[in-house]
Amino acid sequence: MSEALFQASVDAVVRGDAKKAEELARQGLAEGIEPLVLINQAFVPGINQVGEMFGAGKLFLPELIMSAKAMQAATDIINAAIPEGNAQEGRGRFVIGTVEGDVHDIGKTIVVALLKANGFEVLDLGRDVPTDRLIEEADKFNAHIIGTSALLTTTMPAQQKLEEALKKAGLKGRFKTMVGGAPVTERWAKKIGADGFAEDAGAAVVVAKQLLATN
Template structure:
Protein backbone atom coordinates (compact mmCIF):
# COMPACT_ATOMS: atom_id res chain seq x y z
CA UNK A 1 0.00 0.00 0.00
CA UNK A 2 1.45 3.37 -1.05
CA UNK A 3 2.00 6.01 1.65
CA UNK A 4 0.22 9.37 1.50
CA UNK A 5 3.47 11.07 0.46
CA UNK A 6 3.87 8.59 -2.40
CA UNK A 7 0.29 9.15 -3.53
CA UNK A 8 0.77 12.94 -3.45
CA UNK A 9 3.92 12.53 -5.54
CA UNK A 10 2.08 10.24 -7.97
CA UNK A 11 -0.74 12.80 -8.40
CA UNK A 12 1.73 15.59 -9.05
CA UNK A 13 3.76 13.48 -11.51
CA UNK A 14 0.56 12.48 -13.31
CA UNK A 15 -0.25 16.16 -13.97
CA UNK A 16 3.33 16.76 -15.18
CA UNK A 17 2.91 13.79 -17.58
CA UNK A 18 0.04 15.85 -19.11
CA UNK A 19 -1.96 12.60 -19.56
CA UNK A 20 -5.62 12.55 -18.54
CA UNK A 21 -5.78 8.76 -18.07
CA UNK A 22 -2.72 8.78 -15.81
CA UNK A 23 -4.27 11.58 -13.73
CA UNK A 24 -7.62 9.79 -13.43
CA UNK A 25 -5.89 6.57 -12.36
CA UNK A 26 -3.84 8.43 -9.72
CA UNK A 27 -7.00 10.16 -8.43
CA UNK A 28 -8.85 6.83 -8.14
CA UNK A 29 -5.98 5.38 -6.14
CA UNK A 30 -5.59 8.42 -3.87
CA UNK A 31 -9.36 8.53 -3.17
CA UNK A 32 -9.07 5.36 -1.09
CA UNK A 33 -7.02 7.14 1.58
CA UNK A 34 -7.19 10.90 1.02
CA UNK A 35 -9.86 13.61 1.23
CA UNK A 36 -10.77 15.35 -2.08
CA UNK A 37 -9.49 18.74 -0.85
CA UNK A 38 -6.13 17.23 -0.02
CA UNK A 39 -5.91 15.43 -3.36
CA UNK A 40 -6.57 18.71 -5.16
CA UNK A 41 -4.43 21.06 -3.05
CA UNK A 42 -1.43 18.87 -2.25
CA UNK A 43 -1.38 16.64 -5.34
CA UNK A 44 -3.00 18.07 -8.47
CA UNK A 45 -2.45 21.80 -7.84
CA UNK A 46 1.16 21.16 -6.80
CA UNK A 47 1.70 19.31 -10.10
CA UNK A 48 0.14 22.20 -12.03
CA UNK A 49 2.49 24.64 -10.31
CA UNK A 50 5.37 22.43 -11.39
CA UNK A 51 4.03 22.54 -14.96
CA UNK A 52 4.08 26.34 -14.70
CA UNK A 53 7.71 26.30 -13.60
CA UNK A 54 8.74 23.90 -16.40
CA UNK A 55 6.88 26.11 -18.89
CA UNK A 56 8.69 29.22 -17.64
CA UNK A 57 12.02 27.40 -18.03
CA UNK A 58 11.17 26.37 -21.59
CA UNK A 59 11.07 22.66 -20.69
CA UNK A 60 7.36 22.37 -21.56
CA UNK A 61 5.45 24.18 -24.30
CA UNK A 62 1.97 25.67 -24.46
CA UNK A 63 0.27 22.54 -25.92
CA UNK A 64 1.65 20.57 -22.92
CA UNK A 65 0.27 23.18 -20.54
CA UNK A 66 -3.13 22.92 -22.23
CA UNK A 67 -3.08 19.12 -21.95
CA UNK A 68 -2.04 19.31 -18.29
CA UNK A 69 -4.86 21.83 -17.69
CA UNK A 70 -7.38 19.46 -19.32
CA UNK A 71 -6.09 16.55 -17.26
CA UNK A 72 -6.32 18.65 -14.08
CA UNK A 73 -9.92 19.66 -14.87
CA UNK A 74 -10.83 15.99 -15.45
CA UNK A 75 -9.16 15.02 -12.15
CA UNK A 76 -11.13 17.65 -10.21
CA UNK A 77 -14.37 16.60 -11.95
CA UNK A 78 -13.78 13.01 -10.89
CA UNK A 79 -13.76 14.22 -7.28
CA UNK A 80 -16.88 16.35 -7.46
CA UNK A 81 -19.19 13.46 -6.60
CA UNK A 82 -17.22 12.99 -3.38
CA UNK A 83 -17.75 16.64 -2.47
CA UNK A 84 -21.55 16.91 -2.38
CA UNK A 85 -22.98 20.42 -2.16
CA UNK A 86 -23.33 21.48 1.49
CA UNK A 87 -25.90 19.34 3.22
CA UNK A 88 -27.36 21.83 5.74
CA UNK A 89 -30.78 23.22 4.83
CA UNK A 90 -29.62 26.79 5.50
CA UNK A 91 -27.00 28.15 3.10
CA UNK A 92 -23.97 29.80 4.70
CA UNK A 93 -24.09 32.68 2.22
CA UNK A 94 -24.41 33.52 -1.45
CA UNK A 95 -21.20 33.96 -3.45
CA UNK A 96 -20.65 35.05 -7.05
CA UNK A 97 -17.27 33.75 -8.23
CA UNK A 98 -15.43 34.20 -11.51
CA UNK A 99 -12.25 35.11 -13.38
CA UNK A 100 -12.00 38.75 -14.43
CA UNK A 101 -12.17 40.17 -17.93
CA UNK A 102 -9.25 39.40 -20.26
CA UNK A 103 -8.22 36.28 -18.35
CA UNK A 104 -9.10 32.75 -19.46
CA UNK A 105 -7.42 30.90 -16.57
CA UNK A 106 -10.18 29.11 -14.72
CA UNK A 107 -8.79 25.96 -13.10
CA UNK A 108 -8.05 27.55 -9.72
CA UNK A 109 -11.26 29.58 -9.77
CA UNK A 110 -13.32 26.45 -10.44
CA UNK A 111 -11.63 24.59 -7.58
CA UNK A 112 -12.49 27.51 -5.28
CA UNK A 113 -16.15 27.40 -6.46
CA UNK A 114 -16.38 23.63 -5.90
CA UNK A 115 -14.89 23.79 -2.41
CA UNK A 116 -17.04 26.76 -1.35
CA UNK A 117 -20.10 24.91 -2.58
CA UNK A 118 -19.20 21.73 -0.77
CA UNK A 119 -18.65 23.77 2.41
CA UNK A 120 -22.29 24.90 2.21
CA UNK A 121 -22.24 28.21 0.33
CA UNK A 122 -24.58 28.91 -2.58
CA UNK A 123 -22.11 29.57 -5.37
CA UNK A 124 -22.86 31.21 -8.70
CA UNK A 125 -19.82 30.57 -10.89
CA UNK A 126 -19.93 33.14 -13.69
CA UNK A 127 -17.01 31.60 -15.59
CA UNK A 128 -13.89 33.18 -17.02
CA UNK A 129 -13.04 36.33 -18.98
CA UNK A 130 -16.05 37.95 -17.29
CA UNK A 131 -16.81 41.64 -18.02
CA UNK A 132 -16.46 43.50 -14.72
CA UNK A 133 -20.01 44.84 -14.75
CA UNK A 134 -21.38 41.28 -15.07
CA UNK A 135 -20.12 40.50 -11.55
CA UNK A 136 -22.25 43.37 -10.21
CA UNK A 137 -25.33 42.43 -12.23
CA UNK A 138 -25.10 38.78 -11.11
CA UNK A 139 -24.57 39.83 -7.47
CA UNK A 140 -27.73 41.98 -7.63
CA UNK A 141 -29.72 39.23 -9.35
CA UNK A 142 -28.92 36.54 -6.78
CA UNK A 143 -28.60 38.79 -3.70
CA UNK A 144 -24.94 37.88 -3.16
CA UNK A 145 -23.17 38.51 0.15
CA UNK A 146 -19.76 38.07 -1.47
CA UNK A 147 -17.98 38.31 -4.81
CA UNK A 148 -14.91 36.15 -5.46
CA UNK A 149 -12.49 37.46 -8.07
CA UNK A 150 -9.77 35.38 -9.69
CA UNK A 151 -6.92 36.79 -11.81
CA UNK A 152 -3.90 34.80 -12.95
CA UNK A 153 -2.02 37.49 -14.84
CA UNK A 154 -0.42 40.74 -13.70
CA UNK A 155 -2.18 42.36 -16.65
CA UNK A 156 -5.67 41.32 -15.49
CA UNK A 157 -5.17 41.85 -11.75
CA UNK A 158 -6.42 45.48 -11.97
CA UNK A 159 -9.84 44.06 -12.89
CA UNK A 160 -10.24 43.14 -9.23
CA UNK A 161 -9.91 46.80 -8.28
CA UNK A 162 -12.34 47.65 -11.09
CA UNK A 163 -15.10 45.49 -9.59
CA UNK A 164 -14.61 47.14 -6.17
CA UNK A 165 -14.91 50.58 -7.80
CA UNK A 166 -18.12 49.52 -9.57
CA UNK A 167 -19.58 48.24 -6.29
CA UNK A 168 -18.87 51.65 -4.75
CA UNK A 169 -20.50 53.44 -7.69
CA UNK A 170 -23.62 51.30 -7.26
CA UNK A 171 -23.75 51.97 -3.51
CA UNK A 172 -23.32 48.25 -2.82
CA UNK A 173 -19.84 48.17 -1.31
CA UNK A 174 -21.06 47.81 2.30
CA UNK A 175 -23.48 45.00 1.36
CA UNK A 176 -21.14 42.77 -0.66
CA UNK A 177 -17.79 41.45 0.61
CA UNK A 178 -14.98 41.00 -1.89
CA UNK A 179 -12.51 38.09 -1.80
CA UNK A 180 -9.57 38.12 -4.21
CA UNK A 181 -7.19 35.36 -5.32
CA UNK A 182 -5.02 33.97 -8.10
CA UNK A 183 -1.25 33.59 -8.34
CA UNK A 184 -0.28 37.30 -8.71
CA UNK A 185 -2.67 38.46 -5.95
CA UNK A 186 -1.29 38.98 -2.43
CA UNK A 187 -2.53 40.22 0.93
CA UNK A 188 -0.72 43.53 0.26
CA UNK A 189 -2.61 43.88 -3.06
CA UNK A 190 -5.92 43.07 -1.37
CA UNK A 191 -5.21 45.77 1.25
CA UNK A 192 -4.22 48.26 -1.43
CA UNK A 193 -7.45 47.89 -3.42
CA UNK A 194 -9.67 47.66 -0.34
CA UNK A 195 -10.78 44.02 -0.77
CA UNK A 196 -12.17 42.33 2.33
CA UNK A 197 -9.85 39.38 2.07
CA UNK A 198 -7.25 37.48 0.10
CA UNK A 199 -6.86 33.70 0.09
CA UNK A 200 -3.89 31.78 -1.24
CA UNK A 201 -5.74 28.56 -2.05
CA UNK A 202 -9.20 26.99 -2.06
CA UNK A 203 -9.09 25.67 1.52
CA UNK A 204 -8.08 29.10 2.77
CA UNK A 205 -10.86 30.65 0.67
CA UNK A 206 -13.42 28.52 2.50
CA UNK A 207 -12.00 29.46 5.91
CA UNK A 208 -11.92 33.20 5.05
CA UNK A 209 -15.44 33.16 3.58
CA UNK A 210 -16.72 31.56 6.79
CA UNK A 211 -14.88 34.17 8.87
CA UNK A 212 -16.45 37.03 6.91
CA UNK A 213 -19.97 35.71 6.36
CA UNK A 214 -20.87 33.76 9.50
Protein backbone atom coordinates in the same frame (compact mmCIF):
# COMPACT_ATOMS: atom_id res chain seq x y z
CA MET B 1 -22.30 3.79 18.28
CA SER B 2 -22.22 7.44 17.27
CA GLU B 3 -18.46 7.31 16.87
CA ALA B 4 -18.74 4.45 14.39
CA LEU B 5 -21.42 6.31 12.48
CA PHE B 6 -19.35 9.48 12.48
CA GLN B 7 -16.35 7.65 11.08
CA ALA B 8 -18.45 5.87 8.47
CA SER B 9 -19.86 9.24 7.41
CA VAL B 10 -16.38 10.73 7.09
CA ASP B 11 -15.38 7.76 4.94
CA ALA B 12 -18.48 8.11 2.76
CA VAL B 13 -17.69 11.76 2.04
CA VAL B 14 -14.03 11.04 1.36
CA ARG B 15 -14.99 8.22 -1.01
CA GLY B 16 -17.62 10.42 -2.66
CA ASP B 17 -20.33 7.83 -1.95
CA ALA B 18 -23.51 9.92 -2.00
CA LYS B 19 -25.83 6.95 -1.47
CA LYS B 20 -23.98 5.85 1.64
CA ALA B 21 -23.80 9.42 2.93
CA GLU B 22 -27.57 9.75 2.59
CA GLU B 23 -28.12 6.44 4.32
CA LEU B 24 -25.86 7.43 7.23
CA ALA B 25 -27.55 10.83 7.54
CA ARG B 26 -30.93 9.12 7.85
CA GLN B 27 -29.54 6.56 10.26
CA GLY B 28 -28.02 9.26 12.44
CA LEU B 29 -31.28 11.16 12.63
CA ALA B 30 -33.15 7.93 13.39
CA GLU B 31 -30.77 7.24 16.26
CA GLY B 32 -31.67 10.63 17.70
CA ILE B 33 -28.44 12.44 17.03
CA GLU B 34 -28.98 16.21 17.02
CA PRO B 35 -28.93 17.41 13.37
CA LEU B 36 -26.29 20.04 13.98
CA VAL B 37 -24.10 17.55 15.86
CA LEU B 38 -24.54 15.15 13.00
CA ILE B 39 -23.44 17.68 10.39
CA ASN B 40 -20.52 19.04 12.38
CA GLN B 41 -19.14 15.76 13.69
CA ALA B 42 -20.01 13.29 10.98
CA PHE B 43 -19.81 15.15 7.70
CA VAL B 44 -17.83 18.39 8.09
CA PRO B 45 -14.65 16.50 9.14
CA GLY B 46 -15.03 14.42 5.99
CA ILE B 47 -15.15 17.38 3.64
CA ASN B 48 -12.29 19.03 5.53
CA GLN B 49 -10.23 15.90 4.99
CA VAL B 50 -11.12 15.97 1.29
CA GLY B 51 -9.94 19.59 1.06
CA GLU B 52 -6.63 18.73 2.70
CA MET B 53 -6.09 15.71 0.46
CA PHE B 54 -6.85 17.78 -2.62
CA GLY B 55 -4.40 20.47 -1.53
CA ALA B 56 -1.71 17.85 -1.09
CA GLY B 57 -2.30 16.18 -4.46
CA LYS B 58 -3.63 12.99 -2.88
CA LEU B 59 -7.13 13.34 -4.28
CA PHE B 60 -8.20 14.90 -7.57
CA LEU B 61 -10.87 17.13 -9.01
CA PRO B 62 -13.34 14.41 -10.10
CA GLU B 63 -13.15 12.83 -6.64
CA LEU B 64 -13.54 16.25 -5.07
CA ILE B 65 -16.72 16.81 -7.09
CA MET B 66 -18.06 13.40 -6.02
CA SER B 67 -17.29 14.19 -2.39
CA ALA B 68 -19.07 17.52 -2.73
CA LYS B 69 -22.12 15.69 -4.04
CA ALA B 70 -22.04 13.24 -1.15
CA MET B 71 -21.75 16.11 1.30
CA GLN B 72 -24.64 17.89 -0.36
CA ALA B 73 -26.83 14.81 -0.30
CA ALA B 74 -26.26 14.29 3.43
CA THR B 75 -26.70 17.91 4.43
CA ASP B 76 -29.95 18.22 2.45
CA ILE B 77 -31.43 15.40 4.49
CA ILE B 78 -30.13 16.72 7.79
CA ASN B 79 -31.16 20.32 7.11
CA ALA B 80 -34.70 19.16 6.38
CA ALA B 81 -34.82 17.68 9.88
CA ILE B 82 -33.86 20.91 11.62
CA PRO B 83 -36.96 22.56 13.09
CA GLU B 84 -38.00 25.88 11.51
CA GLY B 85 -36.18 28.74 13.18
CA ASN B 86 -33.39 26.53 14.53
CA ALA B 87 -31.58 26.23 11.27
CA GLN B 88 -27.87 26.92 11.25
CA GLU B 89 -26.94 30.14 9.57
CA GLY B 90 -28.12 30.23 5.94
CA ARG B 91 -25.86 28.96 3.23
CA GLY B 92 -23.48 31.54 1.90
CA ARG B 93 -24.13 32.75 -1.62
CA PHE B 94 -20.99 33.31 -3.61
CA VAL B 95 -20.67 34.86 -7.07
CA ILE B 96 -17.39 34.12 -8.76
CA GLY B 97 -15.66 34.85 -12.04
CA THR B 98 -12.30 35.36 -13.70
CA VAL B 99 -11.93 39.06 -14.43
CA GLU B 100 -12.42 40.70 -17.80
CA GLY B 101 -9.53 40.11 -20.20
CA ASP B 102 -8.42 36.96 -18.41
CA VAL B 103 -9.30 33.55 -19.84
CA HIS B 104 -7.77 31.34 -17.17
CA ASP B 105 -10.33 29.29 -15.31
CA ILE B 106 -8.59 26.23 -13.90
CA GLY B 107 -7.92 27.69 -10.46
CA LYS B 108 -11.34 29.25 -10.22
CA THR B 109 -12.92 25.90 -11.04
CA ILE B 110 -11.19 24.33 -8.07
CA VAL B 111 -12.37 27.15 -5.81
CA VAL B 112 -15.95 26.63 -7.03
CA ALA B 113 -15.76 22.92 -6.33
CA LEU B 114 -14.43 23.41 -2.80
CA LEU B 115 -16.93 26.15 -1.97
CA LYS B 116 -19.80 23.94 -3.11
CA ALA B 117 -18.38 21.07 -1.12
CA ASN B 118 -18.49 23.28 1.93
CA GLY B 119 -22.12 24.19 1.49
CA PHE B 120 -21.92 27.47 -0.39
CA GLU B 121 -24.37 28.26 -3.14
CA VAL B 122 -22.10 29.30 -5.97
CA LEU B 123 -22.92 31.22 -9.12
CA ASP B 124 -19.98 30.71 -11.45
CA LEU B 125 -19.92 33.35 -14.18
CA GLY B 126 -16.97 31.76 -15.94
CA ARG B 127 -14.06 33.69 -17.30
CA ASP B 128 -13.50 37.07 -18.96
CA VAL B 129 -16.35 38.55 -16.90
CA PRO B 130 -16.89 42.33 -17.14
CA THR B 131 -17.11 44.23 -13.87
CA ASP B 132 -20.68 45.40 -14.54
CA ARG B 133 -21.83 41.84 -15.03
CA LEU B 134 -20.27 40.71 -11.76
CA ILE B 135 -22.25 43.37 -9.91
CA GLU B 136 -25.51 42.76 -11.79
CA GLU B 137 -25.39 39.03 -11.20
CA ALA B 138 -24.43 39.47 -7.54
CA ASP B 139 -27.44 41.71 -7.13
CA LYS B 140 -29.82 39.22 -8.77
CA PHE B 141 -28.31 36.29 -6.84
CA ASN B 142 -28.45 38.28 -3.62
CA ALA B 143 -24.85 37.26 -3.06
CA HIS B 144 -22.97 37.61 0.20
CA ILE B 145 -19.58 37.52 -1.49
CA ILE B 146 -18.18 38.40 -4.90
CA GLY B 147 -14.95 36.55 -5.65
CA THR B 148 -12.68 37.32 -8.56
CA SER B 149 -9.70 35.49 -9.97
CA ALA B 150 -6.86 37.00 -12.02
CA LEU B 151 -3.95 34.96 -13.31
CA LEU B 152 -2.02 37.77 -14.92
CA THR B 153 -0.39 40.85 -13.48
CA THR B 154 -1.99 42.72 -16.37
CA THR B 155 -5.53 41.66 -15.46
CA MET B 156 -5.26 42.25 -11.71
CA PRO B 157 -6.35 45.90 -12.09
CA ALA B 158 -9.84 44.62 -12.96
CA GLN B 159 -10.14 43.55 -9.30
CA GLN B 160 -9.46 47.13 -8.30
CA LYS B 161 -12.00 48.29 -10.86
CA LEU B 162 -14.62 46.13 -9.14
CA GLU B 163 -13.88 47.74 -5.77
CA GLU B 164 -14.20 51.19 -7.28
CA ALA B 165 -17.41 50.31 -9.10
CA LEU B 166 -18.95 48.91 -5.92
CA LYS B 167 -18.03 52.05 -3.99
CA LYS B 168 -19.41 54.28 -6.72
CA ALA B 169 -22.67 52.34 -6.75
CA GLY B 170 -22.89 52.45 -2.95
CA LEU B 171 -22.76 48.65 -2.81
CA LYS B 172 -19.45 48.15 -1.04
CA GLY B 173 -21.19 47.39 2.23
CA ARG B 174 -23.65 45.01 0.68
CA PHE B 175 -21.22 42.53 -0.85
CA LYS B 176 -17.99 41.30 0.63
CA THR B 177 -15.23 40.88 -1.93
CA MET B 178 -12.53 38.25 -2.22
CA VAL B 179 -9.58 38.15 -4.59
CA GLY B 180 -7.29 35.36 -5.70
CA GLY B 181 -5.11 34.14 -8.56
CA ALA B 182 -1.43 33.35 -9.00
CA PRO B 183 0.02 36.89 -8.86
CA VAL B 184 -2.52 38.19 -6.33
CA THR B 185 -1.27 38.81 -2.80
CA GLU B 186 -2.57 39.90 0.58
CA ARG B 187 -0.90 43.23 0.02
CA TRP B 188 -2.76 43.74 -3.24
CA ALA B 189 -6.04 42.86 -1.53
CA LYS B 190 -5.39 45.45 1.16
CA LYS B 191 -4.28 48.04 -1.35
CA ILE B 192 -7.45 47.83 -3.42
CA GLY B 193 -9.74 47.43 -0.41
CA ALA B 194 -10.89 43.85 -1.00
CA ASP B 195 -12.34 42.20 2.10
CA GLY B 196 -10.49 38.95 1.69
CA PHE B 197 -7.56 37.25 -0.03
CA ALA B 198 -6.97 33.55 -0.46
CA GLU B 199 -3.72 31.92 -1.47
CA ASP B 200 -5.41 28.74 -2.69
CA ALA B 201 -8.77 27.02 -2.90
CA GLY B 202 -8.60 25.65 0.64
CA ALA B 203 -7.90 29.10 2.02
CA ALA B 204 -10.77 30.50 -0.07
CA VAL B 205 -13.24 28.37 1.87
CA VAL B 206 -11.81 29.46 5.22
CA VAL B 207 -11.84 33.15 4.28
CA ALA B 208 -15.33 32.94 2.77
CA LYS B 209 -16.65 31.41 5.98
CA GLN B 210 -14.99 34.15 8.01
CA LEU B 211 -16.49 36.85 5.80
CA LEU B 212 -19.88 35.20 6.01
CA ALA B 213 -19.68 35.20 9.79
CA THR B 214 -19.06 38.95 9.84
CA ASN B 215 -21.90 39.71 7.43
